Amino acid sequence: MEALIASAVGLMTAAGIYLILRLRTFPVIVGLSMLTYAVNVFIFASGRLTVGLPPILDSTASGYTDPLTQALVLTAIVISFGMTAVIVMMALGAFLSTGSDRIDDAAEDRAETGGRAE
């Protein structure tokens, strides 16, 4: 199971990184989502994997999983929704006001302003 989780984290990270290196906003947003999955699973898995031992106190339970990483990841999931929404909005605003969804400053713009952010 550990190998499966590790390979999934690895692949999702790779996909996320590849997508955030694309030149348009939408793939970058998707890439960040993929990275979010990868990071959340990473943090979750750092509490070690357990099957069938939920973090609910019960007198009959034989053991518990690590509740702390779960609590960390739970808020991370919700916050990442908020952050995704913000960058989506920024991407939308940028596209609507410039007519382009390129993520890099166009080379000719850079040449015009001497590479200075105006």
Next chain:
Amino acid sequence: MASGVVAGKQGHSALTGLAFAPDKGRARTTGQPAATRTTAHNQNGNRPGMSLALIAALPFLGALLPGLMIRAGRTACAVSTGAVTALALLLLGLNAPAVLRGEVVQTRIEWLPQLGLNANFMLDGLGLLFAGLILGIGLLIILYARFYLAKADPMGQFYTYLMLFQGAMLGIVLSDNILLLLVFWELTSLSSFLLIGYWKHLPEGRQGARMALTVTGAGGLALIGGMLILGNIAGSYDLSVILTQKVAIQSSDWYLPALLLILLGCFTKSAQFPFHFWLPHAMAAPTPVSAYLHSATMVKAGLFLMARLWPVLAGTPEWFYIVATTGLVTMLLGAKIALFKHDLKALLAFSTVSQLGLITMLLGFGTKAAATVAVFHIINHATFKAALFMTAGIVDHEAHTRDIRRLGGLRVLMPVTFAIATLAALSMAGIPPLNGFLSKELMLEEAAHTVWWQNPWLVGVLATIGALFSVAYSFRFVAHVFLGPMRDDYPHRPHDPGFGLWAAPALLAGLVVLIGLAPMATAAWLVDAAAGAVTGAAVEVKISHWHGLEPAALWMSLAAIGGGLMLLGLFAPLSRLWEGTPRPEAKRIFDGLVEPLATLSRRITDALHDGAVTRYFAIATLAILAAGVWAFVSGTHQQGDHALTPVALVPAAGWALLMVTTCAIVALHRQRLLVLILVGVVGLMVSVGFAYLSAPDLALTQISVEVATVILLLLALNYLPKTTPAESGGARRLRDGVIATLAGLGAGGLIYALMTRDFAFDTIAAYHLANAKTEGGGTNVVNVILVDFRGYDTFGEITVLGIAALVIYALTESILRPGPANDRLRLWKAESQDAGDRHPLMLVVATRLILPLAIMVGVFIFLRGHNLPGGGFIAGLVVAIALVMQYMASGFEWTAARQKIDYHALIASGVLVAAATGIGAWFNGLPFMTSAYGYVTLWPLETFELATAALFDLGVFLTVLGAVMLSLASLSRIALRAGETVNLAPYDIDPAAGRTVKEEAR
């Protein structure tokens, strides 16, 4: 150096002897040993007085008011600001009797005791004097500014900056902890930057503000170094301790570095030569700011610190030669330049530089008598200089010019202003019986007795010359502006302003006269208290106008007045000479120094930030990867012998689906809609994985967030291109592929290594499991961690979520404002055809039926959350999705009209409920965010538990609901602007009527 010491160390006692000669009737100090006061200090210390912290905090709290009150009008704004200052002044007044009895009021609040940084405040005579000046003159400035500022000036902003500055100044003079003092010191630099640059449209204002910030900020950095050294020598950062360590400090090898660094801070702040050049440029500020900053506050901060540390730093030759010489040079230079300035405010600015030099010089003498005179002159200078700045402002306000060459003869047109200005200027010139005369004569007497490098007359002569110039520029201020023939070419015909504008300077002029006539009744007690605090010995001054013909000061005064009048008489030829002499232009030198630095940093920034975001990503990824590899390789780690979890068939299938989908996302990422669906699949698999791996809460959260995210991205994709063009070439793709693969291998390898090893230390999970029930009162440990153990984190997180939603709202507002984005939206043409039935009847009916059920489920999940999987986060998401479904089914406008929930209010109430619950713990005598719980039996229900944590969770629920809804609703508003039609009925096709319901284009 040995011979020079005469002036400093040995000359000290000789001078003191002179200064204390009783028949001179001058500053008298009863010779109480410093040690006595120190003991008294400690005994009387720790007087409980929370009020000190409150006094320092009041202006900061008050800074919030003007922005709100300006909506109620300018007068309301000024009154509310003044009321806060008056309240602080009242609190200060309540503490005054104790201080005047010689006690030290202290407030001690532990902040970061490990670093020695505590919010310790103390109030002694010196603090009382300065705090009184800051608040008293502050009050007058607030009144003056109300009538000075034009209608177009944003007054709320002005008062907010002013209050910030006032608070920072108060903090400096009330701090007992030097680290705290440094914090306030930097705050004065920042807030004065805002004040000086208040007229943002004026380039001089912006440049002046920048120069002031650069100079005082650089000095502040030096001061930090000096103070840290000082604290290290004394073994404490508390002033009350440091002030008892004179011997240790002065004998330390680090004394000189500390002294130099601290003086650098003081000299830059107090505009001493050669750092005096920023002050005149700061005159671009509105006059109330100049009057405040340069009479009683900002520039006096440096003097205050020199006076504050006088007991431990003064008395050495180093102190004498550096401080007294700098003061003397500044006094002469400032006075000379002031005379030849044609701008009223520039004249006053350089006169301020000169007067500050005078006070610095007195402190530099290092004798108790001189320090006492310095304190007295601080009071006098504050009164006459604030009045003069205000009258200069009135002249500018009424005549529309500050150029002295265009003024003259205003005596008849502005009699009230003339009277005020004359009194204040005569005081500045040192004409009896006004207060400036008293302190200036005392100063001359001190200067006459000071030996500089074996030279007994040099200081006295130079001080007389300085006084001579100050007589000349003071008289010029009156003679060239108010006297002389009336002109008919004023830019604007001047007349006296209304009472509001001249009330404040008139009051100050009254003080000038009052202190001048009856110094013993009006000022001596304050001087005694303040000088006592500076010198560390009880002081009892005797101030009088006439000391007989014997003292040198009398003849020096006469020489100064006579010479000054002669100088003014020769003004025209002298001025021509002055104009003809080349002199270094400070601003040009300053710009010449700053410009290359700015250019260099711009070059570096431009090279690094060339706008190619993907390049930043690539570099950041590689850097993180390299750091990770380096850390892994250079560290040691255990064997990977943690027992592996067996793989079952179903999870393996889920894994395979996840892997394939992820690959497909990369391969098909140009088809955006498809990718969105595939991302949903990944999210689903992750959520199923959480469920399998004993994390039911995570599974529930992930799946509900997934729904919200996909809806969000769908809404956004509507107004973005539907495909990504293939732009990057093969090499670029290969490069990115390599980076991505390396990153993936790194992340995957690291988590594999982590999972196959045992914990190196016991985790803190056991603590949470053991105490969840007993302390948090819940059996769902994840939820108990969220709402109780780590409630403070959760509170921060929901706040961030709320802020994110507000950011989205603000971005939407900016898109919908007239502009290119708005134009593009209005002209939006959908690429694909709309569905024929945009609001299908089946969907409408189904969502209506589901709504109550979904809300019920939400409530259920919320209530059971403390003990079973669920809680505020998940419940909030579930209810949000149920509501969003209504929007999807019947359209935004139709639904919004039927659902009057203000999402902003929802977010705010959520955060407030959570905060209130946390604060509630205080009333229970427990730390913030500690929950309490109990069991309640409510017939006919079973006994159930009631925890305050549930209330906190309610806050989480409300914030999450509000944030999700506000984000999605904002996107919907964009759709509406893009010309989406608004339906009148909940569905498009009404089967009962058998026709299409009409739509109304918006």
